[in-house]
Amino acid sequence: MCQCEANDLEKIDAIVGRIGADATRAIPVLQEIQKEFHYIPLKAIERIAATTEMTESQLYGVATFYSQFRLSPVGEKIIRVCHGTACHVGGAEGLTEALEARLGIKNGETTADMKYTLESVACLGCCSLAPVVMAGDKTYGKLDRKKVARIIDDLEGGGESR
Amino acid sequence: MSEMRKTIVVGMSSCNIAAGAEKVYGIIREKMADGLDVNLSITGCLGLCFCEPQVRVIDEDGSEHLYVDVTPERITGIIDEHLKGGRPIAAWASDLNQGAMVKLLGKQRRIVLANCGRINPERIDDYLAQGGYQALERVLRENRPAAVIDEVLASGLRGRGGGGFSTGLKWRFAYNNKADKKFVICNADEGDPGAFMDRTVLESDPHAVLEGMAIGAFATGADEAYIYCRAEYPLAVKRLDLAIAQARERGLLGKSILGTPFSFDIHVKEGAGAFVCGEETALMASIEGRRGMPRIRPPFPAEAGLLGKPTTINNVETWANIPWIIRHGAADFAAQGTEKSKGSKVFALAGKIKRGGLVEVPMGITLDEIIHDIGGGTGSKRQVKAVQMGGPSGGCVPRQLFDTRIDYDEVVKTGAIMGSGGMVVMDETTCMVDVARYFLNFTQLESCGKCTFCRIGTTRMLEILTRICHGRGKPEDIPMLEDLADQIKHTSLCGLGQTAPNPVLTTLRYFRDEYEEHIHEKRCRAGKCRDLCSFEITDRCVGCTLCARNCPVNCIAGASKELHVIDQNRCIRCGVCRDVCPFDAVAVR
Missing domain, CATH: 3.40.50.11540 (NADH-ubiquinone oxidoreductase 51kDa subunit)
Structure with missing residues (x-):
């Protein structure tokens, strides 16, 4: 699924060079790969396994164990609806529904134009502002169904990109 | 730092920032570029998350003013009136020596939080x-x-x-x-x-x-x-x-x-x-x-x-x-606390609570003091129903046990655990079966899969709880939940599995009637489980139109100052009408 070009391989090698090649560096290496490509291309796993002491099974195992890693491309902006306890009690499900309706996708999906991915997260740790949504790097608190749809309007209206 | 200038300190923790502190900081920077002569610094979180963003102004003579709920408009006012004009705006400042703040801070004993919100964490x-x-x-x-x-x-x-x-x-x-x-x-x-x-x-x-x-x-x-x-x-x-x-x-x-x-x-x-x-x-x-x-x-x-x-x-x-x-x-x-729990403990107060945030209290204080005296209760007309302590490993402590003291061993007696210190307060609109389902969903997703009972047992428990919440619960479900809970607790390797059943066990212990209502009467009194409830507008309605305007599916009809009616066929039972109604006119059936 990834069309890794030669310069992508260079990027991968550079990341390994910077972070380290021994087996204990698997998680930070994959984190940097994801920062670069916004997901973990399978080609990257193959490349790292070929050039370091990490194996494909270790890397794939780690990439599928931790919820942070994704193996397919995501939208330009990730909308994370917090489903921590306080947010759940405060109506987080309604926020996900409202965003699903506004974006025309289901939770976990990406819009056809690859602009937005809608996700749930366990807890963002801003419980006193519940319910909370994080769009890109920005956190919005004390939301309701109406306000949450306005986040998308904000982003559409020339909001800063990732 | 010059003593001849005022200092302005902006709270820049994640919670402050989410509440809008960056904008406030930006405005101060702009004004400084335009010649405003102050010292600008940042700090972390004071724990008063319910009234963020916060800005502290320290006058030339050292007197401090803590401004709360600082909006971009307010910071402009604070700059003009206080920083430039030397006239503090008492209405926007929080007097820590008066009213609710005394209750809030007076019962705290800050060791871990002593510097939080006071010092600049980046220096x-x-x-x-x-x-x-x-x-x-x-x-x-x-x-x-x-x-x-x-x-x-x-x-x-x-x-x-x-x-x-x-x-x-x-x-x-x-x-x-x-x-x-x-x-x-x-x-x-x-x-x-x-x-x-x-x-x-x-x-x-x-x-x-x-x-x-x-x-x-x-x-x-x-x-x-x-x-x-x-x-x-x-x-x-x-x-x-x-x-x-x-x-x-x-x-x-x-x-x-x-x-x-x-x-x-x-x-x-x-x-x-x-x-x-x-x-x-x-x-x-x-x-x-x-x-x-x-x-x-x-x-x-x-x-x-x-x-x-x-x-x-x-x-x-x-x-x-x-x-x-x-x-x-x-x-x-060791001078503070109980016999076996010394010092103080930090708690994160959230959920249906008036003054949510971080508090650090001496061990031995009661739950009631934390939730009502410090936290101010729900802040609405509704009563506190329970507090969830210890997250997915903990449990729901009902209101009648709020005289429980904060002490590792005392808390365990309730079926909850001290945990890391999360306290999520719940009121009558929280369904305890749904809360149990919520936590099981969490632990089931997070189980690493190594131990069979944790991996499959939590899945089975989640299926049963989901069934109950959807009105398909069976009388044998409760004993089945208890049996599974017991097995998972005793056959899991780590704390995650050993404690995963706690939210179910404590809600069964204290709120069994809610489970029974869901199963036998197909009813959710909290109005949370959508298949088991409906909302009706009672004659307390004054026709303010707030519910109609907030209904996500526009299924509430009624003219201004007239009784409103919900179209039950189109209603999705989200409960927004009840949440926004200022007159308590939306009832759960």
């Missing part, structure tokens, strides 16, 4: 000015590691991450294990939904954690450390990195610390999203670059931990207590 000098690193200096100068351990042991400090194991004992085990290499680890993988104490401490006072770790390393004979921090806490990671760099620069970390033979350094490791990594053996597997799966103990980490070496693991709050204990002495620490 080591601020921490030093508060006596920071004096404890480390003293233990290095005295050079008696065993005495440090005795002191921590005497303080009675117990692990603040949830387990409640004696910190001093843990250190002694590591100390007694002779090895060529030892580690200390700070568990900052604060995964319990509803808990944010550790994030706040790391963002607001990172050096306290570093100093605590350095003291622990010296005492146990370690020379290297890891802080395993959730990736969801980018600001905490940033401030830790900064604090570590500054401490290295001052010779407080690195080789030959303060000119002594003691060398010690700290690395920050970002987690990648796995709740089970809060379990110490899983956490170490994760640092080693593997899937974060727990293993059988013994051997305990103190014997064979990270990379097989003796390792001392404590959580953020535990480490942050250490410098205070060394500086003030074990006796001062």
Whole structure:
């Protein structure tokens, strides 16, 4: 699924060079790969396994164990609806529904134009502002169904990109 | 810093920022570029998250004014009136010596949070000015590691991450294990939904954690450390990195610390999203670059931990207590609290609570004091129904047990656990079956899959709870839940599985009637389970139109000042009408 070009391989090698090649560096290496490509291309796993002491099974195992890693491309902006306890009690499900309706996708999906991915997260740790949504790097608190749809309007209206 | 100028300090913690602090900071910067002559600084979170963003203005004579709920409009007013005009705006300031604030702060005893929201976490000098690193200096100068351990042991400090194991004992085990290499680890993988104490401490006072770790390393004979921090806490990671760099620069970390033979350094490791990594053996597997799966103990980490070496693991709050204990002495620490739970504990108050945020209270205080006196109750007309303590490992303590004292062993008697300190307050609109389902969904997703009962048992429990919430519950479901809960508790390797059934067991213990209503009467009194409830507008309606305007599916009809009616066929039972109604005119049927 990834069309890794030669310069992508260079990027991968550079990341390994910077972070380290021994087996204990698997998680930070994959984190940097994801920062670069916004997901973990399978080609990257193959490349790292070929050039370091990490194996494909270790890397794939780690990439599928931790919820942070994704193996397919995501939208330009990730909308994370917090489903921590306080947010759940405060109506987080309604926020996900409202965003699903506004974006025309289901939770976990990406819009056809690859602009937005809608996700749930366990807890963002801003419980006193519940319910909370994080769009890109920005956190919005004390939301309701109406306000949450306005986040998308904000982003559409020339909001800063990732 | 010039004494002839006013100082303005903006709270810049994640919670402040989410509430809009960056905009406020930006406006001040703009005005400074236009010639406003003030000192500008930042600080962390004061714990008063319910009224953020906050800005503190310190006048030339040292008097302080804490402005709360600072909007962009308000900061412009504060700049014009107070900073330029010298006229503080009392209406926007919070008087800490009056009213609710006295209740809120008066019952607190701040050790871990003492510097939070007071100092600039990005400047080591601020921490030093508060006596920071004096404890480390003293233990290095005295050079008696065993005495440090005795002191921590005497303080009675117990692990603040949830387990409640004696910190001093843990250190002694590591100390007694002779090895060529030892580690200390700070568990900052604060995964319990509803808990944010550790994030706040790391963002607001990172050096306290570093100093605590350095003291622990010296005492146990370690020379290297890891802080395993959730990736969801980018600001905490940033401030830790900064604090570590500054401490290295001052010779407080690195080789030959303060000119002594003691060398010690700290690395920050970002987690990648796995709740089970809060379990110490899983956490170490994760640092080693593997899937974060727990293993059988013994051997305990103190014997064979990270990379097989003796390792001392404590959580953020535990480490942050250490410098205070060394500086003030074990006796001062142990002077507060109960017989077996000493010192203070930080709690994160959230949910249906008026004054949510962080509080640090002496052990021995009652739940009622925390929730009603400090937190102010629900802040609505509704009553508190229960408080969820300890996250997915804990339980729901009902209102009738609010005289329970905060003490590791007392809390366990209720079926909940002290946990890391999350307290989510619930009112009558919270369905306890739904809460149990929520937590089982969480633990089922986060189970690493190693133990069969944890992996499959939680799935079965979740299926049953989901069925009950959808009105398809059967009479035999309750005994089945209890049986599964018992099996999972006794056949799981780590804390995640052993405690996963707790939310179900405590809600069954205290709110069994709700389960029975769901199963037998197909009714959810809280109005949360959509298949089991409907909403009706009663004659208390005055026709304010608020519900109609907020209904997401526009199914409420009614003219202004007339009784409104819900079209039951189109209603999706989201409960928004009830939440927004100021007249309590929406009833659950």
